[in-house]
Amino acid sequence: MTERRRAGGIPLRAIPPNAVTALALCFGLSGVLFAIKGDWEKALASVVFAGVLDGMDGRIARLLRANSRFGAELDSLSDVTAFGVAPTLIMFLWSLQHAPKFGWTAALALAVCCALRLARFNSRMDADEQPHKSAGFLTGIPAPAGAGLAFVPVYLWLITGNELFRAWYLTMPWLVFIALLMISSVATYSWGSLRLRRSYRLLALAGVGLLVAALITEPWLTLLAISTIYLALIPFSMASYARVRRRRSAQG
Template sequence: MEARRQRFRRIPVRLLLPNMITLLALCAGLTAIRLAFEQKLEWALAAIVFAAALDGIDGRVARMVKGQSKFGAELDSLADFVNFGCAPGLILYLWGLHDLGNVGWIVAMVFAICGALRLARFNVMIDDPNKPLWAGNFFTGIPAPAGALVVMLPIYVDLVGGPKVGSTPALVYTLAIGLLMVSKLPVLSGKRVGKRVDPDVVLPVFVAVVLFFALLIAYPWWVLSIGTVVYLASLPFGWHTYREYQRHDAEAAAAQVAHVDASAAPPLQPPDEHGERPARLN
């Protein structure tokens, strides 16, 4: 009876809250697929953006309420594969890649597979004890939520009334973003940015956040288009910053080795009566 009580003990609500947010994001991703089949692309894109927003807060909520669990981590990865791998690939295929027949479907499928590989590698590398502390500032490759939002740039351009993006350029672009997701390109994560806010900038931060969401609601496709271009333009900066960290580590390691070698060297022998020092014995 005691073992049964331990098996069916009550679970704190704080452990359920992050998983409920993840499941809500999964519902948004699945709904986006349905809306894409119904040719309601604007609502499908909105559902993906909503899923990305929920994905950005479920982990933070879990850390705030101390509700992290291995089950939640696995559920989050499965939801991300559907929301940011399968759903964007299907939306792009139904939007324009289907004009290329089997080739368009293969590229959409490759993007979804790249999302799965990206998530699997993230789960493996997250507990790497050998990575330096500053490595937490970077992702390896474009993260899945960002890749899902970035890869749909041709649809954003189409919705804002820009030049029509052909199926072939969209195919090449989709394949390139998928490869960037599984690449080893260091990308700034932003996880450690904004944890502390200076009291003098609290009100400006509130104004900036309200302004951003107001623009996103009023001009969603313009905001997403500009945000995508800015994000892609920031990738070289992340790579340069990563190289600077590596260079500083290499210089520190070289200085430490030089210090150890200098301290391990035998002291010089005093000169003899003729003013000559004896040769060192190796």
């Protein structure tokens, strides 16, 4: 009976985090449906909410001690769908379908690079030596961040109403740039590496509350600001990792 249970199912405590992962996948694909209907705000909101759920499932799994290989594989499939396939289709329908050539190719770059990034992550999952991870950094930008950054032209269009930001000749190089960042070896900051002093924790809670309020009242302007700050931090994360690597070399 025990052997059959192990082979045929997952523990009950593993259902909540995997359900959240499946919900993130559904929201990502729902963004495509809204894009087909031309409801761009709901399309973006669906993918952004999928990113919020993606940040929750792993924490729920750790809280319930429900980490599993099944959950990791489901999470990767959900990520490549919600943050690779869905943004690809949304950006193509929004702008790149009007490109005379290579519009679909540029859009595909986002999905392909997202899949390659996740495959690279999965192949290193059991590796003993992961220099960036052991130092508290990520390699390249994660899939949810890549999807959010890919939408920067849409944020600008929604904020200003200027059709220039919808032009394929601006959207195409931007998507390719973000796709390359996803598979790059650039060291980026990881949420898990952040450590707050006790004296700053109340300020952090207040900041989170204000951020949520800003997302509710001015979502696109807030997401644009977050995207700008994230990109601006990349040179600092590269410099921080370089210092860590030099320090480790000196100690070794």
